[in-house]
Amino acid sequence: METKVEQIITADWLIPMTQADHWIENAGLLIRGTEIIAVDKLDILTEKYPEVSHTHLEGQALLPGFINSHCHAAMNLLRGLSDDLPLKQWLEEAIWPVEAQFVDNSFVYQGTQHAIAEMLRSGTTCFQDMYFMPDQAAKAVKESGIRASIGMVVVEFETSWAQNAQDCIDKGLDVFDQFKHSPTINFNFAPHAPYTVEKTTLEKLGMLSNELSLPLQMHIHETAYEVETFIEAHGVRPLTRLKEIGLISPLLNAVHMTQLNEGEIEWLADGGSHVIHCPQSNMKLSSGVCPTKQLLEAGVNIALGTDGAASNNDLDMIDEIRSTALLAKLDYLDPTAMSAYESLYAATMGGAKALGLQESIGSLEAGKLADFISIDLNCIETQPVYNPVSQIVYAAGREQVSNVWVNGKQLMSNRKLKTLNSDLILQNARHWRNKIINR
Known part of the structure; x- marks a missing residue:
């Protein structure tokens, strides 16, 4: 033995x-x-x-x-590609066209390696991912030794990963079966948002999430524009739609949540759902401010995420923790709105609870x-x-x-990464920069 x-x-x-x-x-x-x-x-x-x-x-x-409860790891290769734009314009004109042209297995694998190196150097030991080719992300995670919850991303439209929502689900479950016994890899369902995933698909994902006891993370109420256009199209707010189909539960990781009213905060508290606060990305994209003080007072668990490096532009959880405390104080004009300890808790135990790993980390x-x-x-x-x-x-x-x-394994010693090749990661980053800039 x-x-x-x-x-x-x-x-x-x-x-x-x-x-x-x-x-x-x-x-x-x-x-x-x-x-x-x-x-x-x-x-x-x-x-x-x-x-x-x-x-x-x-x-x-x-x-x-630190537990980075929401990121798009492979988007490290898009850091700084197109800054200082509103979210809708940034996505539709800058990010999605580039992703459609360049995202493949190599992009996701090498981009995730890059992100893991940055996260380890920033003190992150676990992250929750949401991106295409989750098999490549899982491969990078397994090789590096970091812990992660890999998102089985779901959208209705065709991507380089899958043809439609059902194909996303089928392929995601195949990856789940392939890696589910890894000691450092967990999984979650990751429908992009209520406005990109149909009601019937969300109902199916809710059923699978409950059957497999896997978290479900989704961008929700990220901007006022998102909420307004969803009301115009469906007659209800996005969170109302999720409540109608039973997704407000302890398995829900609601990401961003800058547009909330008191009734919705009560729904989250009663349902035991988790809010993933991404303060720096929300500030940079001018999306709004998550009402952290009201959520905490209602008993809602808050975790922290960096979002992707394309919209932050880093994966620095210490900076995110600081921003969480300072932004709450400014938002509420109250120096006690979010203490240093509460912010640090959100980045550690808060994240563990959101990922369903509170008994382990x-x-x-x-x-x-x-x-x-x-x-x-x-x-x-x-x-x-x-x-x-x-x-x-x-x-x-x-x-x-x-x-x-x-x-129990040391992955960084005195600032030196022990399981990743930093020189190769930098070489790969330059390679992708040259391909993208010369497109």
Whole structure:
């Protein structure tokens, strides 16, 4: 029988995300194989387990890895292609035509590799994807060692991935069957939006989501224009349509949600649905502001996503966490609207709950999987440290993420990626840039 390697990792601060504004000084984790066995003070761990290899990260903080609950990973290859446009014009005139011409297996595989490298360097240990060729995304995830929930994307129109909605579903389920036993890959259904997916298709997806207990993520109420045109076409708001067909449930991951009224917030709370807040993409595309304070007060779980690098233009979860806190304070003219801890929670436990993985990841507790990161606070920009949670949210940068572990395996050590070829990723990015710009 294979012996599971044990190791103790400690740091000056440990932020377990198990209770508000709580951290432990000079503490760490006992890891055995893929699992956290114990969380305790440094002296207790080393005294109790003297034979176990011990690494102390001086001046650093240990915390759960970030969970990017909504992105379009392969769109890293479209970063900066067409900026400063409204969402509708950006999609219809800039993005969709390029995707129709260039998106293929190589594009998605190499673009997802690029995104994974950026996410690991930013402290993300798990992401929820929504893009074409989910088999290629899953392949990149499996090879890199990161954790992901791969979206089985569904649209009605023909794409380079599938001919129609039913073809999307059939091909997606084939990918699900192919990778469902991977220890770091989960799946979700990913219908694009109520305005691009027919009611009958959504009803079918709702049934499949319930049968397989898989989350269903969808862009919903992203802009006022989207809501207005849906009302003109169907006589009801998009969320009303989803309520009518029973999709407002604990399996729903409602992405963006900038246009909500009080009744709709109650529906989400009563249904146990999750809202995926993408503040920077929403600001950049001028889509609106998600009412985070009202959602939290109603008891709705909030998770954070970056959206794609084509509309953000990065996959930096620390920046997203900071934007979440600051935007809420400005939106409500209330400095208490979203605290540093609440924003950090949305990026860790909030994401785990949305993906249905709260029993496995999202906090540092005995019995959970060893998905965690260290952030180096021992630099001019983040000293002195009075409160490591506030320091990470309001002062730290992603370049201070020093080490990343997923499933007990170290994927980045002192800023060096261990499972990905950075030079090849950069070479591939330049290759796609040249193809697209010379189209």
